[in-house]
Amino acid sequence: MYFKKKAYYKHSENRMSHEGDILSARKYFFKNENKNLYFLLKNRFNWMNKFINKSDKIIELGSGASLLKEFIDSKNLKTSDFTNFDFLDFKNVDATNTNFSNEQFDKVISSNLIHHLAFPIKHFKEVLRILKPNGYYIIQEGNCSLLCQLMIILMKHEGYDFSSDPLNENIPCNDENDLWSANAATPNLIFSNFDDFNNKLGQKFKVIEHNYSEIFCYLNSGGVIAKTKYIPLNELFLKFVLQIDKLLSIFPKIFPLQQSIVLKKI
16 A cells, blocks of 8 residues: 555655764764653564573674664674674674674564665575574564655655565665665565565565554654654653554554564574
8 A cells, every 4th residue: 555656765855864874873862862762762672572582692683873782681682784883793794695604693683674675585585594493583674654655755764665576686676885775665565475575585484473563652753863853752641652553553554654573484
């Protein structure tokens, strides 16, 4: 379901500020001034803990500002990205070709990485390679609902293309030469018909969980990396907004802006 099949915007057209400014986003988060953002990320990441054991060897791919460690109950979580910032555990790691050893990790985590990948099928093959048997790929991703499409069109932030093919290893889903190029439709194209995608992988994954979330909590967070205006709320109002989000998330094609998926390697 979409307003139009695709929408693409140049970085110069973006109505949000600080797009791609990882250091600024990290500094902003640790100032602890935006309670809305902290509340958003706490709910975005805390659910992952029920799939994690303290002894697990865990890698996060595409860590960005590397905020996941603030919410995951494990000292064995390591971060990585295709950058060389000092706060990363592993630097210059390509999520489609990591150079990690075969079956090295119990859990792989990514948050809003997949829609930035030009060739997502290569990424999933790489995750299968580095995951141990029965290991989990824990995913937090965007959901290109009608509301998401509307916000992309209004804010001219990133873009989406429902005509792209995430199964294709030769034709990119977005600009492969631009790390911040994005196709918000990619996760929907993958997970709305995961059987086809999984067939390409040899049926090596089993879906353990798939949920939708984040509407007004997201819209009024001020943004994780790219920034916009927000209305500060106290804990009581934030919890009230969260309940509204949960109610409206039963309509995944219309409202929720995020989805969470857990895949088990079989």
